[in-house]
Amino acid sequence: MASQTTADALKQFKAFVREHPEMVQTVREEGKSWKDVFEEWVLFGEDHEIWEDYGIDIRKGEAEETSSSQGESIQHFIEFISRMDPDNVNKHLDQINGALTNIHDIITQIMPQRSHQYISSRPAHMMPQAGQQPPTFKRD
Incomplete structure (x- = not known):
């Protein structure tokens, strides 16, 4: 079971690298191992800002996703409401x-x-008396 998920994760990582070929050059220039890069991918995911260090512009993909995902979100919301x-x-x-x-x-x-x-736990001298005015303070 664990080897199956590792194999699936490795396939997804390879697809991620294919989508971002600029990453290959950065990894070679910095002398990093692909094992370390894969571990970072597993830990941080594809949308983390760490990939900007590898020359990947995460925000560019987010802008395109935002417009399409907003339309999808509204559609999912409407479907959700209609099923209620x-x-x-x-x-x-x-x-x-x-x-x-x-x-x-x-x-x-x-x-x-x-x-x-x-009120009952106050000492008797602190209990308010009927008709008693609060103390006044004078300015110096």
Whole structure:
């Protein structure tokens, strides 16, 4: 199984090198081994900026891919929306709403207890008195 994936990866790497012949010259000039280049390809993938060191302009391919991939993305999104079941979506939204309501109820139950505990844990001289005004501060 592992040898099969390695063989597939090697085929894909060879295709990558064929697409970018300028890479061959750079590897020869720098004296790198193809094993090291293959390991970098496995680690970083084809779209990493490391390939710019080998003379490959990654951004040029991205610009062409972006325009075609945006159209494909919109098409996939429309297909995804058309396959959605409105009843199923409504069911999931109701479940989420119920969960949020339960969380809100729990927080509401906990918060008054904490504020009550905070007030009762104050010393008596710090408790607000009825009709008492807050202290005023004067400027020097």
